[in-house]
Amino acid sequence: MPEVLEVESYRQLAERVVGATIVRGWADAYAAKKLPSPSSWARAVKNLTVTATSRRGKLLLIETSGVTLGMRFGMTGVLLIDQDAGIDGLFYGPHSYKAQWVRAGLEFADGRKLVLHDPRRLARCEIDPDLSGLGPDALSLTRKEFTQIVRIGRGEGPAIKARLLDQSVVAGVGNLLGDEILFRAGIDPRTPTALLSSDQRNRLYSAFTRTMRTLQRRGGSHLGEHMEGRFPGGHCPLDGGAMLSSAVGGRTTYWCSTHQQ
Ligand SMILES: [Zn+2]
Incomplete structure (x- = not known):
């Protein structure tokens, strides 16, 4: 299960897309469970430029020219950019990646794709996540x-x-x-x-x-x-x-x- 150390390695991976502009985003019904609908993610992310990454505990934050995008990884969530995973393999997670387990993603103007891979369907995307309930990192x-x-x-x-x-x-x-x-x-x-x-x-x-x-x-x-x-x-x-x-x-x-x- 991703804990703070794994999510920190996802954050370091996400640093690669700082400066890139999002042309398209998508999320399935599971990843979008904390949003009004899956299309909210697609609408919110379009044309945003990634400006920075940060993290609070197990919550990854992708700062943009507009909203802050949040990702939580549940039991088995892994962040990937194109073919690179943010981690070699999680203890409880799968050690292989399958297209059917990609729950959400961002596609950039330069053609790269950042995706959320999660067989157990407990990972979540958020827009301007509320950090008030989280203790110090x-x-x-x-x-x-x-x-x-x-x-x-x-x-x-x-x-x-x-x-x-x-x-x-x-x-x-x-x-x-x-x-x-x-x-x-x-x-x-x-x-x-x-x-x-x-x-x-x-x-x-x-x-x-x-x-x-x-x-x-x-x-x-x-x-x-x-x-x-x-x-x-x-x-x-x-x-x-x-x-x-x-x-x-x-x-x-x-x-x-x-x-x-
Ligand atoms: Zn002992």
Whole structure:
């Protein structure tokens, strides 16, 4: 599933069309689900020139001479420009591209095509997307922004894993990054957020930023240390402890029974 690191690589790919003018756009009924109709996309994008790209969490933003175009990638969405994919292959996604799975696209005056490829049909196109519900971006999270993640007004708060996945708190962390951050921090993902000790909070921030840097360099969310033990009956690659698994924050979560307390 595309998380912040994958969408950042899509953004870098989309940089190639900065300066190009859109002559035609299209979106199918799935990609246009958040728009009034598929034709809204086609009408909105015509004759716009791409001026810049940006991103907030898993939301790609293509700035133009008119509206801002947004793309969300759901479970299996990949951005392609002509034959180049923004990523080699997603962990849960297909490793081949088929015309029938292209949901939306932009065609430029120079003949190039940018397309959204998505077998699972959960990717979405947006026009002037609303960013107000999204927390700070995970890839550039500052210490000050991190305090928002661990600050809970009252009560114990949600499990820390659920808190990390809450896009309104921090934008971009998905299931694999969430598990990798907690694995590196040595924290049980079920720990209520407000019950983290100050030592755990420090380890969490350091593991968070280290995970982002390391996995971005390696090339994706699926290249973390905990992945080696991420299967039923798996063992921790650090200490050989049994890896446990259950749903936390609505997602299948893996953690080490020995070093994640
Ligand atoms: Zn372990």
